[in-house]
Amino acid sequence: MSKYELSISERQKHTKIREGYCLLCERYGKLTFDHVPPQGASFLSEIEQFHITELLSEPKRNIKGIKSPNGGKFKTICNDCNNTVIGGKDDIIKKVCHDASEQILHIAGTTNPDYRIITVRTDILNYCRAMIGHILAATSCDECRKPPKETSYFTPLQNFVLGKSQDISETHDIHYWFYPYKKQISARFICYYENGAIYCMSLLYFYPIAFLVTQKGAPVYTNHSRKVDFTSNTLRFPATINRYIDFPFCELSGNKMYMLAAQQCTISYPR
Template sequence: MHTEIAQGHCLICGAHGRLSWDHVPPQGSISITKVEQVHLTEVMGVDPVPVKGVKSPNGSKFKTICKNCNSNHLGANDQEVARVYKEITKLATDHFTYARNHLDYVSLPFDAVRFCRAMIGHILSATTVEECKREPVETPYFTPLQRFVMGDNAAIDSTHDIYCWFYPHRHHLSAKMFAFKNRGNLCTISVLSFFPLAFSITEKGKGIYPSGATKVELTDERLYVNLSSGHFPYSGFPFTGPSGDQMMLMSNSQAIVSYPIKD
């Protein structure tokens, strides 16, 4: 997030050429404001004031993907992300303000493939431009995700699981990849979190996720979100930090926190 290059390898399709800016979180799903960006490793455990980061006048953005992927694979599906986030915001507001729903869950219809395609694409883009300088290579974790974003709906069927949970926080978190160990289970995870929903990708069958998370299948026609306040202490995962025998490993350039700030 500290440097910029004009050309490089797109982190979705791998083609070399001119790179374009991708807003993470995507435009339309939040109000684009001035933000301050820091690495997650710089603010975990820091209290009460985070370290000074890099300021951006118009939201958190990354110049790491080509225009075609930005427009056709992400932009074409961002409307579904915006609709889902706005609807969950309304449902959550009604839930906590008027107590109209005595159940902890709210739900809404959604297009799981379009929603997940856009969210995974933004996760892939949210990282340092240093990755764009290297020739792309196939990896068991990222290659299926890239193929899914580019249109192969079955690419992640046997490789990844997806989870969502209520995210009642002001800051935004994008972690392209980190490893987390919990009770002997070691899992590679990606997270994109901004109010009011956190979105997580894990290795298939090895998922580590916070309490209150709901598993998402690409065949789902409705998205269910648990609004129980009992899960709030864990909703910032992995910002909550490890406890007990838990361990976490990450690259600081792949885990970015953005704080909306006033002028």
């Protein structure tokens, strides 16, 4: 590998494809770029994107990220899934972000915990469908090159996004909390280990909400997180932070660790 290749994020190797298997509907055909997070839901436009492992590695590498003038993009889903299945619900994500951001501006500076609770009314079902759809799309295009296989973790999520099921609470939990950072993190799949047990999880974190999907019953250590209630029409969470806000990409104590494939986990920074 040349010095130039070593100086550029390996993310560049995972974007070049024309046709493949859509990671949502699984049909083979022309693939399109999905914006993650969707345009209008984030204040970022120009970004620099890396595999998160490149920034966590020791010793630190001095590398350049992949630049994009209009946010993070992943060429992994077909046009119909992009524009209709999840794209048709992106306005819900945008409104949630806008309403939460407006409330955060109004409570800035207050120290009374009773006034630091963000409450957003929304279509919970379709908000979660759109967010999970973007999470499933946020990965390497290499995953589109082989015929898909049914799995106990991803298949229920795909069926939920596609509207084939109305609830995933039998197989998955969804957690959310206040996310105050400009950086954006997406991870299609992570294995989390604790005391002999392994749990699967996926995530999409961008201001002002962190959205974490886990295997049913997985432990989550953000003590101010909330679990999605599909019988409600409200997201409600405190605008507070702690050291676990980037979970699992944070300091883990005791018998805990996480495992991942580098190409499935990206981090973006404003330019």
